[in-house]
Amino acid sequence: MSDAVASSSSLPGAVHPPAISLNEVWPWALFALALLTLVYTVGFQQGVALHEWMHDGRHLLGFPCH
Numbered sequence: 783m784s785d786a787v788a789s790s791s792s793l794p795g796a797v798h799p800p801a802i803s804l805n806e807v808w809p810w811a812l813f814a815l816a817l818l819t820l821v822y823t824v825g826f827q828q829g830v831a832l833h834e835w836m837h838d839g840r841h842l843l844g845f846p847c848h
Contacts, residue, residue, distance in 0.1 A: 821843065823836070824836045824839045824840055824843060824845070825840060825843060825845040826845075
């Protein structure tokens with residue numbers, strides 16, 4: 783029974799994806815964090831000055847404000 787089950791490393795022509803370096807990931811993680819912060823600031827902050835400053839952005843992203 784164990785002869786019928788082959789591990790993926792012993793398959794001929796198996797393709798292993800390259801390891802992703804942390805140096806390649808951190809800029810994208812920082813970019814995603816900045817975008818999430820921007821969407822939160824535009825959409826969910828209710829301060830009067832901040833609301834007026836980002837009013838058009840709220841409508842552009844589909845957040846109702848009045």
